[in-house]
Amino acid sequence: MAGIYIHVPFCEKRCSYCSFYSTIHGKKERDAYVHSLIAEMQHRQTKDTIQTVYLGGGTPSQLDTEELEQCFEALHRIFRIAPDAEYTFEANPDDITLEKARHLVQLGINRVSLGVQSFNDTQLITINRRHTAQQARAAIDNVHEAGIKNLSIDLMFGLPQQSLEDWQWELEQAFSLDIQHLSAYALTYEEGTPLYYDRARGKVEECDEDTSLAMFRFLSDRAQIAGFEQYEIANFAKTGFRSRHNSNYWKGLSYLGFGPGAHSYDGHSIRRFNEHKLRAYNAASTLKAPFADVPHQIETLTTDERYDEMILTRLRTREGVNLEELDDKRKSYLLRTAQPFLERELLIITSDQRLQLTHAGIFVSDDIMSELMWP
Ligand code: SF4
Incomplete structure (x- = not known):
């Protein structure tokens, strides 16, 4: 964790x-x-x-x-x-x-x-x-x-x-x-x-x-x-x-979030969202019954949603997206959609197979990321 x-x-x-x-x-x-x-x-x-x-x-x-x-x-x-x-x-x-x-x-x-x-x-x-x-x-x-x-x-x-x-x-x-x-x-x-x-x-x-x-x-x-x-x-x-x-x-690693409105992630595909209203959050621990959990929702990410999250989080970082982590289908989709930005030098692929924003790309990152999302 x-x-x-x-x-x-x-x-x-x-x-x-x-x-x-x-x-x-x-x-x-x-x-x-x-x-x-x-x-x-x-x-x-x-x-x-x-x-x-x-x-x-x-x-x-x-x-x-x-x-x-x-x-x-x-x-x-x-x-x-x-x-x-x-x-x-x-x-x-x-x-x-x-x-x-x-x-x-x-x-x-x-x-x-x-x-x-x-x-x-x-x-x-x-x-x-x-x-x-x-x-x-x-x-x-x-x-x-x-x-x-x-x-x-x-x-x-x-x-x-x-x-x-x-x-x-x-x-x-x-x-x-x-x-x-x-x-x-x-x-x-x-x-x-x-x-x-x-x-x-x-x-x-x-x-x-x-x-x-x-x-x-x-x-x-x-x-x-x-x-x-x-x-x-x-x-x-x-x-x-x-x-x-x-x-x-x-990097998409796991974390536990506690408190009203806190999110958690198992590092693979399960997200948890705690109830955000304080009154409802507090009520769970004041019930006479044994404490079961605070109110929350669970979401299981599909492979496509995980791909989108990877684009939205890792491309924001200096290290960028590790192409080796993608399956063939998503890697070829990403390379195809990234091509116009590679040509305009807004994205680069490093020798260790990472897709990264260039300095110029940082300033138009929202536009780039929306183009790279899964269709
Ligand atoms: S209202 Fe509270 S949470 Fe929001 S920005 Fe101000 S200090 Fe931060």
Whole structure:
């Protein structure tokens, strides 16, 4: 088993662009969640050695000291975790006091992923983030002072009214800091989010497509100059600091997902989707009857669906798709559909039979991937 993912579904305030499920909470909801989470981990234990543990959300940093200790005590009691495992903790900057950062170290967390999003306070207000740029810088200092040497930050580009020069300034701020990893995503206007309606009412102006593409190109070039490898379309790392957890996910390895809305994958063909509503998730462990499992659905992927997933995940990575892993039928289909992109040097085939995006191909990867999907 490659990894464990724990979904923490709490947010103190909703960001205006976010379509993920999370809920505003109190101590009572968090206690019930921790109780259910531990019951689920106990019920679905495995004897496999775990290589990576990832707490994501939502906002894991909303859990208090006692709740985090309960989760980690259960993790270590129930699972065999490799001594050199990667433990990633997603956090909102304003939660990361020096005391909190030191507590994370005590729990064994060795990688922190901070949701910075922007170093511009006006932009942070526009997207309804609850922290300031100053709090983000303070959180980065606190993580370092506590002794965590593997720090990732998230940034967003294509924010409302953001110019290319604004984005260039954001990246200068980021690369002047002692960070080892950067995840950078273009803002999307998901239907149903407050930002989606703000755009419809003309309250925010969307960044145009050409500017957004120019931002992405600048990001790719500037990250390279700063010594960061673009090892996945939206992810950049200094040598030795790739996210091991996410890399295993892109390689199609197995993982167990716990918590409301968490997904699991057996590394072959079975996917599991936990019920995402907290109330229903918690209810399973409070019934008088013995705990059976949290509500979930199982999906068995067909060979064609597995092929599509391989295109969607592995082609995003620097290593690309290993052609040797495909059966003759799918390999010949892939080579045929890839041919126009090979001719335009948007894709290449390496000497060890890997189909990879070229640097130019990265910027049109969505178009390429949709052409390569199984018919
Ligand atoms: S903190 Fe993260 S999960 Fe919560 S609303 Fe904001 S983007 Fe969504």
